[in-house]
Amino acid sequence: MLEPIQTIVIVGGGSSGWMSAALLAKLTGQRYRIELVESEQIGTVGVGEATIPAIKLYNHLCGINEQEFIRATGATFKLGIEFANWGQQGDSYFHAFGALGRQWEWLSFYQYWLKLKQQGLALPFEHYCIASQMAQQHKFMPADPGKPKSPVSEIAYAYHFDASLYARYLRSLSEKRGVIRHEGVIRHVERDAVSGHIRHLLLEDGRQVAGDLFIDCSGLRALLIGQTMGVGYDDWSHWLPNDSAWAVPSATLNPLPPYTRATAHEFGWQWRIPLQHRTGNGLVFSSAYASDDVAQQRLLQTLEQPASADPRLIRFTTGKRKQMWVGNCVAIGLSSGFLEPLESTSLHLVQTAITRLVNLFPDRSFAKANTDHYNLLAAQEMEQIRDFIIAHYKVTERDDSEYWRYLKQMTVPDSLQQKLDIFQSYGRVHRVADELFREDSWVQVLLGQRLMPERYDPMVDNKTLAQITDFAASTAHVISACVEKMPTHTDFIAGIAAH
Numbered sequence: 110m111l112e113p114i115q116t117i118v119i120v121g122g123g124s125s126g127w128m129s130a131a132l133l134a135k136l137t138g139q140r141y142r143i144e145l146v147e148s149e150q151i152g153t154v155g156v157g158e159a160t161i162p163a164i165k166l167y168n169h170l171c172g173i174n175e176q177e178f179i180r181a182t183g184a185t186f187k188l189g190i191e192f193a194n195w196g197q198q199g200d201s202y203f204h205a206f207g208a209l210g211r212q213w214e215w216l217s218f219y220q221y222w223l224k225l226k227q228q229g230l231a232l233p234f235e236h237y238c239i240a241s242q243m244a245q246q247h248k249f250m251p252a253d254p255g256k257p258k259s260p261v262s263e264i265a266y267a268y269h270f271d272a273s274l275y276a277r278y279l280r281s282l283s284e285k286r287g288v289i290r291h292e293g294v295i296r297h298v299e300r301d302a303v304s305g306h307i308r309h310l311l312l313e314d315g316r317q318v319a320g321d322l323f324i325d326c327s328g329l330r331a332l333l334i335g336q337t338m339g340v341g342y343d344d345w346s347h348w349l350p351n352d353s354a355w356a357v358p359s360a361t362l363n364p365l366p367p368y369t370r371a372t373a374h375e376f377g378w379q380w381r382i383p384l385q386h387r388t389g390n391g392l393v394f395s396s397a398y399a400s401d402d403v404a405q406q407r408l409l410q411t412l413e414q415p416a417s418a419d420p421r422l423i424r425f426t427t428g429k430r431k432q433m434w435v436g437n438c439v440a441i442g443l444s445s446g447f448l449e450p451l452e453s454t455s456l457h458l459v460q461t462a463i464t465r466l467v468n469l470f471p472d473r474s475f476a477k478a479n480t481d482h483y484n485l486l487a488a489q490e491m492e493q494i495r496d497f498i499i500a501h502y503k504v505t506e507r508d509d510s511e512y513w514r515y516l517k518q519m520t521v522p523d524s525l526q527q528k529l530d531i532f533q534s535y536g537r538v539h540r541v542a543d544e545l546f547r548e549d550s551w552v553q554v555l556l557g558q559r560l561m562p563e564r565y566d567p568m569v570d571n572k573t574l575a576q577i578t579d580f581a582a583s584t585a586h587v588i589s590a591c592v593e594k595m596p597t598h599t600d601f602i603a604g605i606a607a608h
Contacts, residue, residue, distance in 0.1 A: 112473035114141060118310065118320030120295065120333055122147030124272050125442025125459045126326035127279035131171050132463050134286035145283070146291045146310060146318055158382045158389045159187060159369045159453040160267040162206050167460045171282065176605050181278045183385040184270035185602055186249050186367045188240040190452070194373040195558055197506050202557030203368070204452075205240035207265035209549040210584055216568055218584070219552045221577045223536050223565035230578055234556060236585045239264060242592045244368040249598040261591050267453070269369065269382045269389070291318055298337040306437040306475070307333065321473055324466075325440040329447065334430055334440035341431045342446075348499050348521060349427040350398075350512075351377055351449055355405050356391040356421050360414035367598040371451060374407060375510035380450065381413070385602060388414060393449050398512040425449075427495075433487045434480045437473075439466055446491055451498050457545070461490060490545065496525040497546045497554070504529065504558040529560070536562035 117133060119126050122145060130145050168178060178184065189205035196202070210218025218237060225231035235241035239260040243249060252264040284290060293312035301308050309319035325333035334340050346352060362383045370381040377394030392408040399407075405420050429446030433439065441462040448454060469483050503521050507513040521529075531539045532555055538548040569577070596604075 114321045114471065114473060116142040116144065116320040117322045117324065118318055119143070119145040119324045119326055120147075120310070121145075121326035121328060121442075121444075122276060122280070122290075123326065123328065123442070124276050124279075124456060125328075125444075126324075127276045127283060128167070128456070128459050129324055129326055129441055129463050130283040130288045131279040131286070132167065132460075133467070134283055134288050135171050136467050139287045142289070143283075143287070144289045144291060144318060144320065146293060146295060146312070148292060148294045150294060158272055158384065159190075159269050159380070159450065161453050161457050162265045162267045163457055163460060164267055170464075171279075173282070176608065178270075178278065179268075179602070179605050182268075182270035182274040183387070184268045185365055185383055185385060186598060187267040187269050187369060187453075188244045188249070188265075188367045190369045190371055191244070192371050192373070192501075192554075192557060195371075195501060195505060195507075197559065198509065200557075200559070202553065203235050203238075203241045203244060204550060204553045204557065205235070205238045205244065206267065207240045207549075208238070208260070208263045209234065209552060210237040210581075211260070213572075213580060216566060217548060217552075219549075219556075220536060220566045220569050221572070221581060223562060224569050224574070224577060225581055226561075227565070228574065230574075231581065232585060234553070237581065237588065238553075239588045239591060240266075242588055243595065244366070246592055247364045247366060247598050248592055248595040249367045249601045250595045259591065260588050266367075269384055271384055271386070272456075291316070295332065298333065300337065304436065305338075307337065321437065322471070323438045325438060325444040326442050328443040329425060331430070331440065331444040333438050334433070334435065334444050338435050338438050340435055340440075342426070343428045343431055344426055345428040345495060346426055348495070348519065349449060349502070350395040350515070351393045351427065352425060353396050353401065353404070354391050354393045354423045354425070354449075355401075355408050356389070356423060357408060357412070357416045358387045358418050359390055359412050359416050360388065361386060362388055362413065364597060364599045365602060369453065372411075373507070376512045377404065378451070379408060379411060385606065387417060390416075393451075395512060398510070429488065429491045432480075432484045433462070434483045437471075437475055439483075441466075445487070448491065448494055448498060451501060452494070452546075454494050454545070458490070458494075462487065489541075492522070492524065493541065493544050494546075496522055496528065497551070499525055500529070500551075500554060501558065504555060504560045506559050529555075533560060533562055535564050535566055537566065 193201045253261045256262050295310050296313045297311040299308045307323045309317045366383050372379045376399035379392045382389035394404045425447045433445045442459050502516040531537050538551045
């Protein structure tokens with residue numbers, strides 16, 4: 110006999126809280142009473158301004174109009190990430206969304222590229238990717254599904270946006286759908302003496318907020334999952350030693366680049382995220398290799414525009430909760446774990462957590478098998494993304510600082526080492542089902558970081574060198590011709606803003 114959930118209580122606002130509220134309200138058709146507790150006295154991290162293409166699915170599920178969203182959040186388009194100084198100082202490569210080249214029969218394009226590279230006949234692989242070429246030339250247009258044989262049908266993109274404006278936009282949407290917001294600081298969390306489940310929250314003004322299911326979106330504080338439920342933390346800082354970040358805004362860029370930039374320094378890396386009304390900047394670093402003052406000075410010295418506010422320092426420990434769902438408490442967002450924003454996965458993890466919760470939605474019995482399954486899937490997802498981020502540090506030729514020497518020499522998880530070994534042997538990418546990062550993502554990062562496979566796939570030799578050369582040349586030519594006709598990113602954004 111089912112004991113239906115009646116009230117869902119979300120602790121914490123920000124992007125994760127309001128993303129949870131908005132999607133739950135939409136997908137459940139206001140069947141449940143949804144309440145959210147937040148306090149304007151408590152700040153949010155609020156630097157999650159870059160996303161990956163899956164955010165479009167979230168917005169679609171929420172019923173969000175793209176142009177309205179872009180105007181409301183100061184958003185720009187994102188075609189990928191430019192990585193500077195990662196393989197070696199002076200290097201630059203692009204991790205683009207969408208297709209890299211085009212498949213020929215059953216083989217991926219990059220396998221043919223590897224043979225051309227060995228023969229000295231290959232252009233840099235960015236020339237064979239439409240998103241990379243658009244980014245380099247500051248061009249943008251959405252995919253045109255009406256041209257299925259053209260590379261313009263394969264354009265994939267995400268967004269840069271102001272996280273605080275996004276949360277505000279989602280709050281408005283949520284409240285229109287019946288979500289009840291409580292302003293207040295939580296003084297105490299009351300648990301059931303028998304089950305250990307959370308019964309209600311006691312606010313400083315004496316109000317009680319009771320619920321059946323509690324969602325912890327309290328950020329790095331982890332008020333419910335950590336402080337109340339006592340769930341431990343898997344520390345991954347031996348693989349990802351960065352533990353601090355300075356964040357600071359600066360004036361907007363002109364022209365507007367349709368991509369994020371990640372620039373490696375000798376003790377960390379720096380992000381640049383272009384929005385319509387400002388530029389988001391930050392420097393992620395390890396306090397074991399640089400002081401706060403040194404990192405802040407480096408950030409301010411390397412800004413392209415003067416800072417428009419004081420830098421803000423954020424502390425974190427990379428890792429995840431040992432369980433993300435315990436009893437009637439589910440952690441979503443930073444309360445569930447932290448992976449540095451190198452590949453813009455923070456908001457994606459919020460999105461997948463909410464949809465996973467909807468797919469495994471409980472009744473008040475909170476069956477353990479259901480909870481265990483959620484935790485297994487959540488842990489696998491975090492570990493797969495973790496491995497992809499570690500690869501950026503492990504696969505490098507940099508040895509110009511103690512920081513890079515440690516990262517280059519460290520032992521990595523077996524799951525990642527297997528991927529690196531397989532790629533080094535034949536350029537093949539081993540992926541597990543439902544893994545977030547696609548084959549093309551691994552290829553672009555590993556080649557960009559200077560891990561060149563020893564061999565290409567032997568099946569490549571089914572084609573003659575002349576055939577492969579012509580195929581690659583025509584691919585690059587068609588992409589170049591398509592990009593040449595596109596509007597600039599700045600003009601495309603201006604057209605949306607004008608309506």
